[in-house]
Amino acid sequence: MAFSKLGNGLPDFLVRLFGEQHRDFVEISLHWKFITGIYLANYSKVAKFEQGTLFIAVENSVVMQELILIKDILKKKVKDSLDISLKDIVFYITDEKRKSKNSTVNSVGRFR
Numbered sequence: 663m664a665f666s667k668l669g670n671g672l673p674d675f676l677v678r679l680f681g682e683q684h685r686d687f688v689e690i691s692l693h694w695k696f697i698t699g700i701y702l703a704n705y706s707k708v709a710k711f712e713q714g715t716l717f718i719a720v721e722n723s724v725v726m727q728e729l730i731l732i733k734d735i736l737k738k739k740v741k742d743s744l745d746i747s748l749k750d751i752v753f754y755i756t757d758e759k760r761k762s763k764n765s766t767v768n769s770v771g772r773f774r
Contacts (some may be wrong), residue, residue: 687711714749
């Protein structure tokens, strides 16, 4: 039996799992780190892709401003590398990271 790398079939598996209508969402999500770079990808994530509009959840306003400044570059990169046309990219600040940090215990044993 021949083995293949796990990543080779991952996009196809996820499309089968979520449905063909979510193919573009899956492709963009899996390639987000390549599209934005590691730093910006660590503070943002693909939240939704609907009718040609990509919704990106961003951790803070600094990262959101950076993404807004390179919005056209991101759209071109998605088109060139994934052959997916974006009408628009909408960025919004989410407090998801903040919620998870609030439940952690700091070094002296108190909740933040």
